[in-house]
Amino acid sequence: MLLAFDLLDRQIVDRDGTPVGKVDDLELDGPRVTALLTGQQALGPRLGGWLGRWVTTSAARLDIDRRGPRRIPYDLVERIDSAVHLSVRVELLDPAPLERWLDEHAIGRIPGADDD
Template structure:
């Protein structure tokens, strides 16, 4: 299967061309007759750590899980039906605001970025 070549590590863009993240892993499912299909794109360090595997992968995924808010212990999951096109990037049919934030990005924003003086002012 060439799914890995076609999707993994590609930039994900929302419908306005703004970056959402990169495809760190792919969730597969099967139809009733056993035909596999791409169910979702997984984004974030948790998915990347699992994909890398080994000690390094476990450390990356574990750190991301520990830093995630209590209600977000899984990687960001983008259902594949939100994908409009796949070319040099994965283009979504929705705006970034309709997607959940990646857990590590949420932690970094809440604990680091928001504490920088002037961070709450528009640029």
Template structure:
């Protein structure tokens, strides 16, 4: 399997088939004398900004912490052990609503979108 081709930037689905984002990064564990092992997938703007460089990554983390508190200053990580299927989409055995992935979306709905007449 070519991880960059087959996993990175693929749509992520939770166990209910709900789209929760895209794989923006992979976390590998380095082991002496053995090949690296993938331990988690990362989702979110912080990881995406880190792909542009260290400085944009730090800016994105600071902005997320300022807007949403310390719990949003780190990217969303999903354990690689939770992978159910890798196909057109990546399916994880998690419930997306039990994570903080939808916090921004919920906040925008409650504070802006919900106030638009006819929304």
């Protein structure tokens, strides 16, 4: 399996088809995938450079209750196709604090951003 092609940036959905997030990084134990990592604290190191450091530190500062990225154990993965399907129902996660801040201060100010 080519991990970067087969897993990274895929949408994660629970057993009911509810979107949970995207695979931003992987947790490995040798050659074995142990968890899917999601959120800005997982994405930042993949971006690299000053942008990656800014994303990671901003997310860490805004999400003081969480140490590191959200972690989904790999044994909860049922199948992988155009999305990563979990075998359990996951309650819709609250948006990460950085996502809320960006929505309020950047994306929300774009004309037409609040239209459905």
